[in-house]
Amino acid sequence: MLFLGFAAGLPLLLVGGTFTAWLRDLGVELVAIGFLSWVGMAHSIKIFWAPVVDRMSLPVLTRVLGRRRAWMILAQSVIALGLLGIALTDPREQLWLVAVWAVLTAFGSATQDIAIDAYRIEAVSRDRQGAMAAAYIFGYRVALLAAGAGALHLAAVGDWSLSYGVMAGLMAVGVITTLIIREPEVAIDQHTRQLEQRVVDYLDRTTHRGWRRRLTAWFIGAVVCPFADFWYRYGRTALLVLLFVALFRISDIFMGVMANPFYLDLGFSKTEIANIAAAFGLAMTLTGAALGGLLVMRFGITRMLIATACLAPLTNLTFSWLATLGPELYGLAFAIMADNLSGGLAISVFIAYLSSLTNSAYTATQYALFSSIMTLPGQFLAGFTGILVEQVGWVWFFVSSALIGLPAIVLAILIAHLANPDQVTRPGRPDPHPVRH
Structure with missing residues (x-):
């Protein structure tokens, strides 16, 4: 990997x-x-x-x-x-x-x-x-x-x-x-077999023949079944899950667009930004990602989702503090450390969560859906960040970026109770090493 x-x-x-x-x-x-x-x-x-x-x-x-x-x-x-x-x-x-x-x-x-x-x-x-x-x-x-x-x-x-x-x-x-590497072995669970059998039964009844029948079979199996499977497994909580996926990283994406302009406006040099925000920030991101992988194995996905959902808004507030402090290197280093460490942690945990949502029979389609939804709201709202900064200033901009992350915390708690990923076995692959609490 x-x-x-x-x-x-x-x-x-x-x-x-x-x-x-x-x-x-x-x-x-x-x-x-x-x-x-x-x-x-x-x-x-x-x-x-x-x-x-x-x-x-x-x-x-x-x-x-x-x-x-x-x-x-x-x-x-x-x-x-x-x-x-x-x-x-x-x-x-x-x-x-x-x-x-x-x-x-x-x-x-x-x-x-x-x-x-x-x-x-x-x-x-x-x-x-x-x-x-x-x-x-x-x-x-x-x-x-x-x-x-x-x-x-x-x-x-x-x-x-x-x-x-x-x-x-x-x-x-x-x-x-x-x-x-070896090709992964994927088992098909009973529910997926029943879903696929319904496609076969439908094709037996249809009057379509030739290319129309083949196209219909492919479309149902490749497009309809992945979405039908997801809605079947999660029922009414499916919308809650998709909303959580859309909002989990919105705080980081919203803030990230204005990070470099903020450093320059505050008075840091390009060399200082490159050394601390880029090089040191990369090291902190990698450390956070590695730590996230270990913590998921130790504590499970659910508790780490709640923890990382709380960390994102909190670390954004360190930039508000930096805006009041001015161009001090120790302040920049602390803000970068907090933000990138929690960001790497969150990415690692969230990828594990998105992976748990998929059925191995439709992995590529379902994960592509989740990863697209994950970035879309944040990228859309990020287009308005320049206007917001001009209206409220840097301190309150970062406070605002923290506030829009609060719904993700509430949704993470709801997910833990209604669709706990640590209590659901991913279809298509048995979990030989269940998480113990």
Whole structure:
């Protein structure tokens, strides 16, 4: 998972922040750069082709590697090809071709995420999901460092073609890992068999024949069944679960957009921000992620969900304190430590929770749904953060970011009573190591 996490994180900045820096460095107009930033939306709409990754077999590859590994290899090959294409294309002469390569890379990256998430959930039992998430996050963050600072340094000593060429070569980390690991074994529980049998019974009664019958069968099995299964298992609490998924990280996402502008406005230098907010912050995030994996195994998902839901608003208040303190390095270090440590902890715990919600028969589709819902509200509200800062100032902005995290605490407590993840066995995989309280 460490190496798969690296493969998942590597393309993100290469079609995001690093990509826009490269274009601007070569003199591409800001309007064009703005439009090209839309390629990153592939990760937000991956739910639309997740059912294909979940259920469709790839010729030859699926037979040789298995369902999950086949899609991983295909996606990793597409990413490497896209990055190599970017490296060999001059945006000053063929900007349209750069856009094609970037879109190809972004869709390959989102597809790889779908397959890796499914593999991570299916490979181990529920109580080990926290450890898997911690390893994944560690690799992911290291990849962000390589694709951000690493790519910029390579471009400085050589050129951008060298930088993107090296990044394309680093995708070999994911390819080699995928070839080494084993395809996870997934059992189908009785409820899922009954659900699938209803699809078969329906097809026996339908008058559709030929391609219409095959298309209907695929659509019901790949799209309808995953959602029907989730609603069947959680009943009326399904809406509560989805609302909790949408609001759990809203406080962090809402605040995070304005973090760097806040540091600069307060008077910190770019070097201080890079050393403390970036380097030290990364170390704290990785520490929090590792700690989260261990704590989930020791205390279970439920109690850690409540704890991390409480930590997010509390740590946001440290930035209000920093705003009153001014550009003091010890204040910045404390705020970064508190925020990134709790953020890494929360991500690790929440990935374990989202994994517990899935049925192994529909892992890719269901997890893609949850991960899309997780970021959407925060990203939407983040667009208004600049207006809020101008109206109320930095101190009350961070107080506001803490307040919008309070509903997640209430929902975490309700989830613990109505849909306790530690008391539900994930369909499709028995849990041989139940959490003991």
